[in-house]
Amino acid sequence: MSHVTVSVRNPSGVHARPAAIFVKAAAEHPPEIRITNLTRDPGRSASAKSILGVMQLGIAQGHDVRLEADGEGAERALAELRALIEAGLGELLPP
Amino acid sequence: MIRLRGIAAAPGVAIAPPRFLGPLAGDGAPGQVLDLDAAIDVAVEQLEALSRRLATSGRGEEAGIFEAQALLARDEELLRPARALVAAGERADAAIIAAGDDAAGVLESLEDEVLAGRAADVRDVAARVARAIRGEAPPRLTERAIIVARDLAPSVTAELDPSFLAGIALESGSRTSHAAILARALGIPAVLAVPGLLEATFGARELVLDGDGGAVVIEPSVAERQVALAAAEGQAVRQAGDRELLGRPLATADGHRVMLAANIGAPDAAARALEAGAEGIGLLRTEFTFLDRSTEPDEATQAAAYGSIMRLFGQRPVVVRLLDAGGDKPLPYVSQAPEANPFLGVRAIRLAWRRPDLLRTQMRAILRAALAEGIREPHLMAPMVSDLADLRLVRGLLDESIADAGAEELRPRLGIMIEIPSAVLVADQLAAEAAFLSIGTNDLTQYLLAADRTNPELAHRQDPLHPAVLRSIARVVEAARAAGIPVAACGEMAGEPLGAVLLVGLGVDELSMEPAAFGAVKRAVASVTVAEAKDVARRSLEVSDAELVRRLVTAATERPAPS
16 A cells, blocks of 8 residues: 655645546546545545545645555556646646 | 517527427427436536537636536446435436435535535536436537527526527516526527417427517518528628727717726626726626525635726726625525515615625625725625615625725725615615615616516516606606716616617716627617707607607617718
8 A cells, every 4th residue: 555645735725626637637547546634534535536525525725635545556646646736736826 | 480479688680490498398298318327428428518618718717617517427426325316216316416415515514615615516417417317408509590498597508509509589588587688698689588489489490580579480481581681681780880889989979978888797707898898897796706606705705706807997997786686596505584576575785684794795805805906996886775774774884894804095985776666766865875876777677667577478568668767767867966976777778779878868877788789889879969869868758658769769769860
C-alpha cells in the first residue's frame, strides 16, 4: 500500500469543476485509489474515481488529503494525482 | 392550412418545421420507457454534448458544470443505492430521485457553502435520469425548427442550440413568461397562449410563425409562404439596420434624449449589454444569486457577482434590485407556508418582515462591492413597495447595513419599483423620500387589471397599453417631476416599440429593456418628435381600450417623420 499526503490550496476547495478534473485523472489509472480528508474526518474515505464521493469529503482550502493505492501503477498514479492537486486542479491558486 | 391565433410575444416571422418538446397532449403515444441503465446512458450523452457545445461557444464556466454533471450521472456512488431500491421493487424513476436526494443531503450537511450548492447539481442529474426513464428526454435540435410545446421550462431552454431555434410556439404562457423573454433576447419570433396548438400542429411538416401578428399557420399555402418569406427578409434588413443604429443614442427625431439601459439577470449578460450600447443597467435581477441553490448565498459570493458587473460599467449606473423572491419564486432555505395567491403573498421586500437578515446580507454585499470598485453612489432598488412604511423599513435596513459594512463614505441611492397600484396612488409621498422611481409595467399591469399573468386565458388582458396603465404611469411621472427625481420604466413595455414611444411621450427619463430590443426601440422613438410622442400619449389616455391605443401609436409612428 502506497500513500501520499497533500494540501489543497484552491480558494473554494474541491467543488464540482476541480473534482471533475481530479476524478477524470484518477479514472485513467487501473489501481483502486482511495482518498481521505484528514482535516475533516480521517475515518472516512472515498473512491478517487467517484465525483460524488470526492465532493462528499467536503475538501476546503487548507485541508490535507491522503491518497492511497495498491498494486501495479500505484506509485505513478499517486505521484500524478499529487502533482495535479499541487498545480490547482485547473484553477488559479493564490500566491 | 389552419391559422391559430395567440399572443404576439416576440416579433419576427419564421418558416420552419415544428419540433415538439415535452410530453404531448395531442399524439396519445406514450413516451418510450427506459430502464435505469439505458436512461443513464441517455443522460450522460446529453450532458457531454451540452458541455462540448458550451465549451466550443466560449462558455467554459457553464461547460465545466455539465462536465461534472456527466460524471455524476455515471457515478456508482450515486447509482448503487438507486439499483438497490430498484431491486427491492421501487420504480426506477422514483429510485434515482431518492438516491439523488440522499446524496444531495450529505453535501448539504457539510456546512460548506460551495459544496452545498452542488447538491442542486446532484438533484438536477437525478431529475434528468428520471426524465429519461419516463421517456421525457429533451430532444436536441439538429436542424432549424420551431419549438412547439405546452410550456417551456428554463432548464430545457438552456440546452437548445440557439442556431437551430427558429421560433417558439406555446399553448400556454404570456408576454412576460420566460419563453417570451428568451425569444426576445435571441431575436426570434414567439407566439404564446395558442389554444389547441399541440393538437392542431401534430404531424405538420411546416409552420409559419408570425410573431408580429400573433399567429401560427399550419401547412401554409404557397401564397402564405411567400408573404412570410418576404416578411422574414424584411426582418433581416431591419436587423442589419439595427446594427447601424448601434452607435446612436435613444432620442426622438428632434433630438430629445432618453437614457437607454439594460435589464439583465446574470453577470455574463453585462458585457453583452455594454456592447449593445447600454448607458447603464436599469434593472439587475439579483435572483440568480439566490435561486437554484439549497443554502443562502453568503455576502462574499454576492459581492463578487455584483462587483463584476459594477466594474464593467464603471461610473455608469447599475441599479441593483433587491431580492424579488418568495411567493411564486420560493427559496429552499426560507421556510414559507404555501399561499393561495403567491402574487399577492409574502414576496420580495415583504420577506424582510420575517427575514430582515436576508436583505441586510444582500445590502452589505452591494455596499462592499461598491467600496471595492470605487462606486460612490451605488443604486439599490426595492421591489414590491406598497407605501411609505415599506420604503422606510428598507431605508432602516440600509442604514444598519451601511454601519455594518463600514460604508459611511458611500452615498447609496435607494429607489423603488412602482408595480403595486397603491404605490401609484401615493407616488407623491414615495417620491418625496426615494432617490428614483422605476415603473415595473409587468406586475403593475397584472395588479391593476386583476389579470394573473400566468393564466393563459387572461393573457390578452395583460396589456400594458391599457389606458388604465398609461394613466398610472402619467401619475407616477408627475409625482417624480414634482419631487425632482428621475423616473424609469423597466417592464417589457419599455422594450416594445409602441410602448417605448408612449413612455417617452408620458415623460419617462429612462427606458430599461433586454438589449436585443435596443435597435427596434431606437428606430421607433426616432420616428416621432417629442411633441408628437406627447400628443399621442395624451390622446391615448382618453381612449377606452388597449386596441385603440395601439392603433393611435401605430399611426403616429408610421407617419413619415418631418424632414
